[in-house]
Amino acid sequence: MTESLDPRIRRADLEASPASSGLKQNEHWETYAIFHQDKRGAAHEFVGIVHAPDPELALVFAKEQFGRRKKTVNLWAVRSSDIYTFQHEDDDMFSTVPDKNYREASGYPVRKRINKYLFDQKEEEASKA
Amino acid sequence: MYGNAYIEPDSELAAKMAASREEDPEKLAEFEARIARGEKIEPDDWMPAEYRRQLLRMIEQHAHSEIIGALPEGTWITRAPTLRRKLALIAKVQDEVGHGHLLYSAAETLGKSREAMINDLISGKSKYSNIFNYPAKTWADIAVIGFLVDAGAIVNQLANAKGSYGPYCRALERICYEESFHLKQGYDAFVALAVGTPVQREMLQDALNRWWFPPMMHFFGPPDTISVHTEKLMRWKVKMASNEEMRQDFIEQYVPKIWELGMTLPDPALRKDEATGVWEYTQPDWDEFFRVINGDGLCNKERLAVRRYAEENGRWVREALMNPIQKRMVPYA
Numbered sequence: 207m208t209e210s211l212d213p214r215i216r217r218a219d220l221e222a223s224p225a226s227s228g229l230k231q232n233e234h235w236e237t238y239a240i241f242h243q244d245k246r247g248a249a250h251e252f253v254g255i256v257h258a259p260d261p262e263l264a265l266v267f268a269k270e271q272f273g274r275r276k277k278t279v280n281l282w283a284v285r286s287s288d289i290y291t292f293q294h295e296d297d298d299m300f301s302t303v304p305d306k307n308y309r310e311a312s313g314y315p316v317r318k319r320i321n322k323y324l325f326d327q328k329e330e331e332a333s334k335a
Numbered sequence: 336m337y338g339n340a341y342i343e344p345d346s347e348l349a350a351k352m353a354a355s356r357e358e359d360p361e362k363l364a365e366f367e368a369r370i371a372r373g374e375k376i377e378p379d380d381w382m383p384a385e386y387r388r389q390l391l392r393m394i395e396q397h398a399h400s401e402i403i404g405a406l407p408e409g410t411w412i413t414r415a416p417t418l419r420r421k422l423a424l425i426a427k428v429q430d431e432v433g434h435g436h437l438l439y440s441a442a443e444t445l446g447k448s449r450e451a452m453i454n455d456l457i458s459g460k461s462k463y464s465n466i467f468n469y470p471a472k473t474w475a476d477i478a479v480i481g482f483l484v485d486a487g488a489i490v491n492q493l494a495n496a497k498g499s500y501g502p503y504c505r506a507l508e509r510i511c512y513e514e515s516f517h518l519k520q521g522y523d524a525f526v527a528l529a530v531g532t533p534v535q536r537e538m539l540q541d542a543l544n545r546w547w548f549p550p551m552m553h554f555f556g557p558p559d560t561i562s563v564h565t566e567k568l569m570r571w572k573v574k575m576a577s578n579e580e581m582r583q584d585f586i587e588q589y590v591p592k593i594w595e596l597g598m599t600l601p602d603p604a605l606r607k608d609e610a611t612g613v614w615e616y617t618q619p620d621w622d623e624f625f626r627v628i629n630g631d632g633l634c635n636k637e638r639l640a641v642r643r644y645a646e647e648n649g650r651w652v653r654e655a656l657m658n659p660i661q662k663r664m665v666p667y668a
């Protein structure tokens with residue numbers, strides 16, 4: 207190996223370091239999903255994962271990775287295995303009848319009914335007179 | 336940085352096996368229709384084995400390139416010429432490591448663990464961008480890398496960000512945002528030397544000469560051979576532009592910026608054919624390209640040794656912190 211141009215690497219003496227025994231599964235710990243909040247009161251939004259041994263360090267890593275540039279007031283870390291979710295292949299469970307106006311304010315034309323009532327009243331009075 | 340513009344092809348046998356795997360024709364047709372409609376494929380969607388394999392290779396190699404790419408630049412952190420340049424370089428190198436992290440995460444959604452990816456990097460099984468197997472000899476090299484290598488990466492990453500795999504596209508969106516800072520600070524350092532003293536200009540010219548040929552001209556890889564295979568990768572929006580298209584795009588955008596400052600590039604044949612709009616240039620030595628990819632470059636050994644050193648010497652810390660009841664899973668997104 208030619209001598210490194212990096213003084214820190216020269217000091218590390220790479221040749222003397224042990225040969226790699228390879229990383230074991232899980233050696234980089236488990237993953238935490240990170241949720242980012244950009245102002246007080248705003249919803250936390252999923253931004254990615256970090257690998258960490260515990261929630262405290264997950265937050266430390268998340269601060270570096272997801273809070274170092276854009277505006278951040280808070281982060282949540284949730285162990286990935288603690289997230290419960292539907293399968294996307296079951297998406298059809300969310301589809302309902304096409305006409306959902308019974309769920310909307312606009313589905314209740316109250317004023318129309320009142321106007322008809324008032325009109326009919328007036329007609330009736332007029333016919334009595 | 337560091338769009339890993341050139342993706343080392345797989346062994347012929349593995350490629351044949353995956354490509355010949357019979358996929359359910361109905362599912363395959365629906366998958367291709369979704370991509371044609373511009374929809375993104377998400378981790379728990381059905382996908383052909385070949386699609387998963389190619390994406391994983393691509394994202395993994397891109398991640399390795401970010402991590403290894405931090406090394407030649409890191410070389411100059413202790414010797415940056417001013418405090419402001421040092422702050423910029425530290426911030427950039429941290430971003431690059433962050434890019435590696437984002438990309439490993441995207442690759443993990445396809446089912447390969449980060450440990451397995453790092454093992455494949457250290458053993459030499461998995462590749463990374465060749466350009467980082469060349470040494471950064473002077474501060475001017477850092478200016479040239481920050482300007483031109485990041486510019487090349489942006490060309491590549493902007494193309495890939497329009498690809499079909501959701502998690503990769505989202506990672507690239509954030510990465511491209513940070514790359515614009517990398518490019519600008521690199522250009523700024525480049526211009527500072529170019530408009531400086533004769534000694535500074537000479538230093539910059541020397542760095543340009545070394546980085547143009549071969550590493551920069553190798554960056555996007557050899558012109559693709561048009562095969563059924565590349566045609567399929569393009570239809571699946573895994574590969575978004577040909578190597579030559581990206582190289583032309585890069586030259587078109589950045590060569591004029593170099594010439595404007597009175598700097599030269601070590602290729603007398605480099606010129607734009609005004610009639611066709613195509614840039615002509617001398618083909619770099621592609622044998623050297625393959626030699627370096629296969630381990631025989633100036634810095635390959637050092638780069639991997641540093642990576643191995645970091646993993647080996649960090650192990651006791653990771654073990655001390657280990658939670659014995661952790662549960663492993665493929666992240667959802």
Ligand SMILES: [Fe+2]
Nearest residue numbers: 336337485517
């Ligand atoms: Fe960059």
Ligand SMILES: [Fe+2]
Nearest residue numbers: 336337431434
């Ligand atoms: Fe990068």
